[in-house]
Amino acid sequence: MSLDQPLPAPPAGGLGYETSWPVRAGDVDPDNRLRLDGVARYLQDIAWENLQATFFAHTDPYWIVRRTVIDVIRPVRFPDRVNLRRWCSGMSTRWTNMRVRVESESGGLIESEGFWINISESTGLPTRISDDGLTYLAQMTGEHRLRWRQWLNDPPPPESESDHQFHLRATDIDAFNHVNNSSYWHAVEDCLVDSPKLLTRPHRAVIEHHSPILAREQVMVRSRVEPTGPQGDPTLRLWFVVGGDVRAAARVSSLATETISASAQPPPARPPM
Numbered sequence: 001m002s003l004d005q006p007l008p009a010p011p012a013g014g015l016g017y018e019t020s021w022p023v024r025a026g027d028v029d030p031d032n033r034l035r036l037d038g039v040a041r042y043l044q045d046i047a048w049e050n051l052q053a054t055f056f057a058h059t060d061p062y063w064i065v066r067r068t069v070i071d072v073i074r075p076v077r078f079p080d081r082v083n084l085r086r087w088c089s090g091m092s093t094r095w096t097n098m099r100v101r102v103e104s105e106s107g108g109l110i111e112s113e114g115f116w117i118n119i120s121e122s123t124g125l126p127t128r129i130s131d132d133g134l135t136y137l138a139q140m141t142g143e144h145r146l147r148w149r150q151w152l153n154d155p156p157p158p159e160s161e162s163d164h165q166f167h168l169r170a171t172d173i174d175a176f177n178h179v180n181n182s183s184y185w186h187a188v189e190d191c192l193v194d195s196p197k198l199l200t201r202p203h204r205a206v207i208e209h210h211s212p213i214l215a216r217e218q219v220m221v222r223s224r225v226e227p228t229g230p231q232g233d234p235t236l237r238l239w240f241v242v243g244g245d246v247r248a249a250a251r252v253s254s255l256a257t258e259t260i261s262a263s264a265q266p267p268p269a270r271p272p273m
Contacts, residue, residue, distance in 0.1 A: 016087030076108030
């Protein structure tokens with residue numbers, strides 16, 4: 001898969017882990033839309049539940065996410081209840097792509113995929129997934145030679161007056177002393193306030209983490225909006241910069257029909273009787 005390709009379809013037979021919960025009031029914007037940082041927290045929550053419901057909690061307990069793709073096909077809104085399904089869509093011996101489908105009872109649909117790396121507790125480095133873990137994941141996908149390919153590697157624009165500081169809070173820091181993945185989406189949501197057109201149609205949001213941002217570091221966010229596509233649809237680009245070093249990059253763009261997963265397309269209309 002690459003930046004503008006559809007996300008893989010779910011496996012047959014209902015494989016994967018499923019759960020549900022009400023949309024949280026603190027995760028929505030003034031229009032009751034489930035924000036991207038809220039989606040990211042839901043992805044972490046189902047990952048944690050999935051871990052605790054299986055042997056992974058004992059054999060492979062530590063994971064970090066390198067890339068998150070969020071396809072908002074139809075917005076999820078409050079108050080509603082979401083049903084989530086998580087499965088493996090690609091794997092290697094040290095990392096895996098994990099898909100999550102988020103569906104609301106009122107018709108909202110969000111598709112996502114995260115590139116998760118298994119981490120050694122003793123070294124903090126990528127480590128081999130357990131034999132049981134590899135067997136479990138292999139049931140759900142035929143892609144067993146997954147490789148990391150960076151998607152967002154364009155250099156940031158020069159410093160400008162549009163740069164703004166990304167103020168870190170104590171609550172943004174996780175157990176690894178890194179800025180938690182969901183916190184990066186706060187900056188994306190800030191910039192989307194000035195690009196509301198992106199939220200009016202299906203859109204894909206991607207964030208890649210090149211290296212961690214640590215507590216107390218000074219983070220600047222550089223951003224720009226680029227007109228793309230035949231209709232001049234905007235693309236929002238962001239770079240998280242620490243001392244001139246790009247630690248993470250993000251992109252939000254309209255989602256073309258051909259990029260929407262076939263399994264997420266609405267069913268064809270029935271012919272009149």
